[in-house]
Amino acid sequence: MTSKTEKTNVPAQPTAATAVAVAKARGAQKPAPPAPKPLDIPQAIAVGELAKVMKVTPIEVIKQLMRQGHMFSVNEIINHDVAAEIATDFGFTVSQTAEKAESARLTVSTEGEDPAQLQPRSPVVTILGHVDHGKTTLLDAIRNTRVAAGEAGGITQHIGAYQVEYKGNRITFLDTPGHAAFTAMRARGAKVTDIAVLVVAADDGIMPQTIEAIDHAKAAGVPIVVAINKMDKPGANPDKVKQQLSEHALVVEEWGGDVIAVPVSALKGQGIPDLLENLLVVAEVAELKANPNRSAKGIVVEARIDKSRGPVATVLVQTGTLRVGDYLAAGPHKGRVKAMLDDSAKRIKEAGPSAPVEILGMETLPEAGEKFETVADEKTARQMTEAKAQERQARSGAGVTLEDVYTRIEAGEVKALNLILKTDVQGSVEAIRKALERLNTERTRVNVIHAAAGSITESDVLLAVASKAIIVGFNSQPEPGARTLGNQVSVNIRHYNIIYSLVDDIERALKGLLEPVYKDIIEGQATIRAVFSLGRGTTVAGFYVNSGKIARDAEIRVFRGGKQVFAGQIGSLKHFKDDVREVNTGLEGGITLEGFKDYQTGDVLEAHRRQQVGVG
Ligand code: GDP
Numbered sequence: 001m002t003s004k005t006e007k008t009n010v011p012a013q014p015t016a017a018t019a020v021a022v023a024k025a026r027g028a029q030k031p032a033p034p035a036p037k038p039l040d041i042p043q044a045i046a047v048g049e050l051a052k053v054m055k056v057t058p059i060e061v062i063k064q065l066m067r068q069g070h071m072f073s074v075n076e077i078i079n080h081d082v083a084a085e086i087a088t089d090f091g092f093t094v095s096q097t098a099e100k101a102e103s104a105r106l107t108v109s110t111e112g113e114d115p116a117q118l119q120p121r122s123p124v125v126t127i128l129g130h131v132d133h134g135k136t137t138l139l140d141a142i143r144n145t146r147v148a149a150g151e152a153g154g155i156t157q158h159i160g161a162y163q164v165e166y167k168g169n170r171i172t173f174l175d176t177p178g179h180a181a182f183t184a185m186r187a188r189g190a191k192v193t194d195i196a197v198l199v200v201a202a203d204d205g206i207m208p209q210t211i212e213a214i215d216h217a218k219a220a221g222v223p224i225v226v227a228i229n230k231m232d233k234p235g236a237n238p239d240k241v242k243q244q245l246s247e248h249a250l251v252v253e254e255w256g257g258d259v260i261a262v263p264v265s266a267l268k269g270q271g272i273p274d275l276l277e278n279l280l281v282v283a284e285v286a287e288l289k290a291n292p293n294r295s296a297k298g299i300v301v302e303a304r305i306d307k308s309r310g311p312v313a314t315v316l317v318q319t320g321t322l323r324v325g326d327y328l329a330a331g332p333h334k335g336r337v338k339a340m341l342d343d344s345a346k347r348i349k350e351a352g353p354s355a356p357v358e359i360l361g362m363e364t365l366p367e368a369g370e371k372f373e374t375v376a377d378e379k380t381a382r383q384m385t386e387a388k389a390q391e392r393q394a395r396s397g398a399g400v401t402l403e404d405v406y407t408r409i410e411a412g413e414v415k416a417l418n419l420i421l422k423t424d425v426q427g428s429v430e431a432i433r434k435a436l437e438r439l440n441t442e443r444t445r446v447n448v449i450h451a452a453a454g455s456i457t458e459s460d461v462l463l464a465v466a467s468k469a470i471i472v473g474f475n476s477q478p479e480p481g482a483r484t485l486g487n488q489v490s491v492n493i494r495h496y497n498i499i500y501s502l503v504d505d506i507e508r509a510l511k512g513l514l515e516p517v518y519k520d521i522i523e524g525q526a527t528i529r530a531v532f533s534l535g536r537g538t539t540v541a542g543f544y545v546n547s548g549k550i551a552r553d554a555e556i557r558v559f560r561g562g563k564q565v566f567a568g569q570i571g572s573l574k575h576f577k578d579d580v581r582e583v584n585t586g587l588e589g590g591i592t593l594e595g596f597k598d599y600q601t602g603d604v605l606e607a608h609r610r611q612q613v614g615v616g
Contacts (some may be wrong), residue, residue: 038114039092041083042373044383048074049376050083053294054090064089075376077383117291121353122163122170123283124192124316126222127177128213129199130206134229135177137266138199142173145272160302160314160368161356162343166276171283172316172354174301179209179216180459181368186220186466187489188369190299192316195282196222197275199229202236202263206244208452212459214248215450219467223282224250226261227275232268290353296320300330300370301356311335311362315372322357322374323350327381330372332389334381335362401492402470402505406512416445417510418469420460422476426453428499432474435503444510456493458482464491474502521611524548524585528603539597540574540590543583543605551582554607556593565603566596 039053047065051058051074058074064086065072072078078086084094127135146164163172174181174192185192196217200210217224226245228238242252242261251257260278264271296317303313313330315322326337338361342348351357366372375381405417419436423429429451436446449467450460456471456478462485464471470492471478478486478493486493496502530542543550550556552573558566571592575583583589591605 037092039087039094041080041087041094042384043080044077044380044387045080045083046075046077046376046380047072049295049380050078050086052376054087054092056090061086075379077380114291117293118289119292119353121288121290122172123194123279123286123288124161124172124174124354125195125197125279126174126182126193127197127199127227128179128182128217129177130201130204130209130213133199133201133204133207133210134266135199138197138227138229138264139173139175139177141264141266141269141272142276144269145276159341159343159356159358161316163354163356164276166273166280169280169283170354171276171279172356174316176302176368179213180462182220183216183459183462183466185299185369187462188367188371190369190371191220192299192301192318192369193220193222194286194288195279196220196224197279198224198226199266200226200241200245201230201233202228202238202241203230203233205237205241206248208454211248212450212452214250216459216463219449219463223286224259225275225278225282226250226252226259227266227271228261228263229266231263231271232265238263288354290319292319292321292352294320295374296322296326296351297371297373298322300366300368300372302368303362303365305365309360311365312358312360313362313366314356314358316356317351317353319353320374321350321352322355322359326374327377328359328362328372329375329381329384329388330362330366331370332385333362333364333366333370334378334385335359335364336378336381337361402494402509405509416447417506418447418449418464418467419506420464420469420471421448421451422456422460422471422473423451423453424475428474429453432499432502435499436506439503439507439510441510446506446510455479456482456486458485461485461489461491461493465489470494472496472502472506474499520608522548522606522608523554524550524607526550526583526589526605526607528599528601528605529588531599531601537597538592539599540592541599541603541605542588542590544588545583545585547585548607549582549584550589550591550605550607551609552580554609556591557606557608558593558596558599559604559606560600560602565598566593568596569594 047061048058051061054061062072062074068085070082087094127139129135142164143162158175160176161172161174163170182193198210198213198217200206214224228241230236231238242255245252245259245261246255246257250259252259252261260282262271262275262278264275297320298316298318301314301316303311306312322337322340324337324340328335328337337359340348340351341358343356348357375384421429421432423432433448433451436448439446449469450463455476456473458479458481460471461482463469471494473493473495475497494505524545525547526543526545528541528543531539532542533539550573552570554570556568556570557564571594573580573583574590575587580589
């Protein structure tokens with residue numbers, strides 16, 4: 001690896017010590033006022049399920065619906081707005097819109113939960129770091145503490161996540177190391193990880209993927225605990241690692257910072273208890289909570305087809321309790337939990353917050369990172385998954401683009417333009433970053449969340465999706481996989497080879513000055529079959545649509561013998577006697593054009609319109 005990476009200017013992520021300070025501050029506050037009755041309502045909910053979450057009978061809900069003029073039976077699905085109206089009547093505050101409820105679900109938020117129902121939950125940890133620095137070995141070493149602890153069976157199966165117990169507390173580890181997997185989940189809107197363990201080999205120090213991992217964890221706002229690994233090696237130099245970490249705004253505790261760094265040897269199993277202990281400290285101050293007494297919600301960690309058992313999905317319950325028999329909706333996939341196995345392959349009947357479990361009974365294979373929730377019945381599951389499939393189709397192509405940056409800033413939706421910068425050589429990283437930082441004003445900021453020399457990778461694309469960023473390549477091209485993925489998820493990748501035009505474009509985007517680039521789209525073609533006068537100088541052309549459509553708001557070109565004789569707007573468009581918005585293929589209509597009436601039979605009308613395809 002010759003490429004080098006750079007420090008970025010993302011605000012410092014919450015670290016253990018800042019979390020401690022926050023926890024102390026929190027502790028100083030006195031008890032919260034009596035809780036209102038907040039309720040989190042999904043996009044669609046069955047009447048019976050709404051009754052259940054409000055702890056009233058379905059009859060009461062149906063009666064209230066009738067008073068509001070709606071007729072629904074217990075198993076019918078009502079949408080968020082109707083449900084919210086009813087919930088309000090029952091004294092609940094539906095504090096979130098459907099949109100917000102969705103995002104709250106993604107982030108394991110405890111918002112909208114009855115605070116009295118919240119109970120501590122164990123932390124979910126992901127291991128990140130450079131290749132060969134020992135992520136897999138560390139995951140194995142941690143898993144082995146279970147064997148050492150003499151746990152029944154001893155052997156754990158690999159289901160994508162596992163739990164260990166340390167001093168009476170549990171910690172859940174996601175078994176897929178690496179920031180690509182971590183960010184892939186985030187790109188799907190799933191916030192799974194509470195703490196990131198950054199593995200750095202003591203003999204190798206910080207490497208490009210270490211920096212990438214730091215940037216990914218920071219972008220996710222996840223606290224980092226550093227495991228300085230391979231301490232058994234003769235070349236181990238932990239001080240050098242600490243020095244390098246400080247160059248990336250991670251200052252270890254012993255040097256006056258707030259980052260916990262634990263020396264370990266994953267191979268020899270040394271330092272593991274110390275690492276676990278520190279993870280629990282960070283978890284403790286993060287005050288992780290969930291409500292086990294509600295329907296389950298969580299994330300699909302892994303899924304595969306088993307020859308004899310069908311789709312098998314490992315899911316992580318984030319809130320609520322998942323039970324055998326529950327109906328599940330996971331994006332466009334649904335199913336019913338037929339059986340559940342824990343990480344020791346033991347059959348279990350229920351699983352609470354932070355528990356990873358393998359479930360049988362999905363009808364189709366969900367993707368890793370897909371959010372799931374349990375619903376009242378098969379019908380609700382079907383409606384939700386169908387709605388989700390449609391929504392996804394409608395939403396595809398909704399990535400962040402440079403041209404809408406200004407609109408978003410104006411609308412207060414974003415305050416900063418998140419940007420990932422990839423360049424050909426290390427020297428340009430610094431130059432471009434400095435130039436971009438000069439654009440920062442009180443109102444707008446360019447936030448370079450990751451900057452490195454090298455080609456644009458899939459991991460960059462995922463980070464862009466997860467962080468709503470655009471990617472800027474300076475003499476740097478996407479790898480083929482990254483290009484395909486970028487198209488699929490509509491990440492805006494822009495290329496430059498002159499620093500000035502790069503900076504100028506970003507500046508103009510921030511000021512709303514980017515000129516849109518249009519493409520001419522031909523929508524339809526028609527032939528004039530008759531020309532007649534309506535008196536008072538009005539001439540109408542009767543036409544037949546050969547292909548596409550002629551729409552009232554399209555622009556028209558008139559061709560005669562292959563030559564254009566006019567271009568302009570439509571004055572009126574009729575189908576028989578009616579004014580219409582469009583006339584489609586195979587139909588006839590009458591048209592007048594603004595500023596042209598010299599039609600002749602046989603003229604060809606071409607309807608076209610300009611469509612924005614980007615910015616220049
Ligand atoms: P990953 O790519 O980060 O998952 O790294 P691996 O866990 O596959 O480890 C890469 C190599 O480093 C393997 O050969 C491991 O045996 C070795 N390794 C991992 N941890 C240690 C350690 O603590 N000490 C020593 N000496 N070698 C280690």
